[in-house]
Amino acid sequence: MQISETPIPGLLVLNIPVHGDNRGWFMENWQRQKMVAAGLPDFGPVQHNVSYNTSAGATRGIHAEPWDKLVSVIAGRVFSAWVDLREGDSFGATFTIEIEPGVAVFVPRGVANSYQTLEDKTAYSYLVNAHWSADAEYTNVNLTDETIAIDWPLPMAEVSDKDKAHPRLGDVVPVPPRRSVILGADGQLGRALRALLPDAIALTRADLDLTDPAAYDSVPWDDVDTIYNAAAYTAVDAAETPDGRRAAWAVNVTAVATMARIATEHGLTLVNVSSDYVFDGTAESHTTDEALSPLGVYGQTKAAGEAVTSTVPRHYIVRTSWVIGDGGNFVSTMQRLARDGVSPTVVDDQHGRLTTAAELAAGIVDLVRTGAPYGIHHVTGGGPVKTWADIAREVFEAEGRDAADVTGVSTKVYGEGKQLAPRPRHSALD
Template identity: 60%
Template sequence: MGDLTVETTPIPGLLVVRLAVHEDARGWFKENWQREKMLALALPDFGPVQNNVSFNAHRGATRGIHTEPWDKFVSVATGRIFGAWVDMREGETFGTSFHLELDPSVAVFVPRGVGNSYQTLEDGVAYTYLVNDHWRPGTSYPALALADPTVAVPWPIPLDECEISEKDLANPTLDQVTAMAPKKTLIIGAQGQLGRALQVDWPDADCVDLAELDVTDPAAVAAWPWHDYALVLNAAAYTAVDAAETPEGRRVAWAANAAAPATLARLSDEHGFTLVHYSSEYVFDGTQPEHVEDEPLSPLGVYAQTKAAGDLAVGTARRHYLVRTSWVIGDGNNFVRTMQRLATQGVSPDVVSDQVGRLTFTSELARATRHLVETRAKHGTYHVSNAGPAMSWADIASAVFELCGRSADDVRPITTEQYAAGKDLAPRPARSTMNLGKLSAAGYSPLPALEALRAYLDR
């Protein structure tokens, strides 16, 4: 009977699902939850972990209005109900209501923060619901009086004729309800160059560094309230490329760049938050002119190997954005600031000219991240850098010198081999240019690198 369809409602995120019910002389059959088909119709991939059934013996049983802190997918297995929903979330739609009659051919997706209630319209109703979090002792949440005069749900059976629990009879009216706050954002590695930039775009985020949360410490991970978060931005990393080749550096790099992302990927699936993790063009050997997202990993040194391992781990999470970038410049010590200082001091440096790529300013990286998250771009891997032609380190140094009033000729180009002579250095990819086609297809256009460089130096 009919095709599977999904309809919106006046409550943002509350969706009505029309199910195909197949009947014959024996009875009927329906696919009550079919993830692949429903995702294709833009139903959220909410990851249910528990299925509950509430049997209601008599007509007029009325339950709610409950606002549990998880998503629900509600339907009936037998009978009919009158369902009512009220938006109890902070925001402009607080108090907005919607109601609908449900039989076995109708289901409703109820997002976290929307109050859920129903009234049975006949005897022997089996009401079912999938939820994406486990009930925990002590869980508290807003509830609303069934007879609230502001919302004024048009119950088909008068409430004084219905079976209602003592608890539901004591629920407060809308003017006494504290709206449910959204889940929070967590920035890990908040004091690094990227972490500080992310705080600009997520000013209300919880911000932690190693001292507050060590993701490599099982006890610290177990004690952290991960279920409070909808989004975790992992800007923490071990980035000492050369030191990673030492025995001590190798251990720290593997813990921070591989083990910690693997832990976050597991937690993402357990608690349902979206994980954003930042990686590097070092996961490639630099033999390709441009690096696309699905290029096979080919790391050269220890740092590169740990980042590649982190990529593989993060890719196992259902809700992840793996953001690969290159040549990151932000608030702190970096190549551009070094060249600016040398230019003002009258120094003429030797700079490598046979490694090419694009700069990525942390402000650009943060804005691109926000775009992916807010537009709900398809989960997966995205390459992000500033735009424009590929440049060598010597080209970038010359541009900095010119912007500082020096001649570009004051920068002397040298080869990687010349630069490395007498030094104990890890291998670097010769080509670091990231292909930005997938990012562009997701609707984001980064600023040209030279334009961003000029603005950065002006600051």
């Protein structure tokens, strides 16, 4: 099996072995394992359609359906033509080829498909990754458009009135790319992601109740390619209370299960952000393959969310640590205390690295855009490992205060008389 590229990006020609003998022939017209290994996208077909054409010259198209498809011929022979109707530099690019058994073509969403039968009794096959719907919107271009100038080999026969009425290329509205969805778009990370993904569907807590599965039905998932889950219950101490425990599980696990189901059903990429709290902090630096060992409820829910996310074929679990961004955070609190003349007591036996929301968002988007391997990734700020007290002293010095105004204290002493959740002693992610 061989796969070759064409002048239209993403449009691929497959040469499939045909095995013949005195009885006829046999071929594996769809063989996921072999085809994906050869370079075909794992596009997840869900419906198989066959178009039977009685006479040579029957001409159909040119249609850009809102799904990917693998087209081939079961019997007979066709002249096929494609026109790129996607938004971008390749808009209007064309490609033609004759297809017979043993040749198939992968057609990405937004590339318009057409064919003309070259023999009587031709059966044309479409393997598609979305169920046909009467409500689906198609983008079309006219079969005889002078701009694309397709040289049809036979006089056109049996062209439908609908196909005859398709617009010229100059009147076609290009098919836009699929969009991303950002959940938790009003949080620190969500706002940083919105800055990098201005065309994304940004949903805040006011827009969508993450804990209501029915609420997700309002999102046009067929037009989406990636879900960025920047939403989370992060009140670590409150998660140890009865109400907080239920809220943490609802947002960090049950809602993620809904996202995972949607991503799997629609073939989407799911990005779920996790935490150093999935570890107990006994190791000084945590690797991506370290066994999970959360200490408290928050860490337990993030670990469970990771397990749910891992069931999605296309997923990224992005662990990070000590995130600060636009809004209230440890650094801004220390700045305020320094300016107000306060001399705080800060924990000096918890170790980790600060991560700005901006650099976390940039790392996440880079993973997706570069097609990094699916699975677990660590994205944090760089530099040496520090304690919270170290960071507080740096903030005080930057504000013109004496670093000695910050007093270091152990976690045990700091927690006396307080209801605090257990925290990992070491939070650095390798």
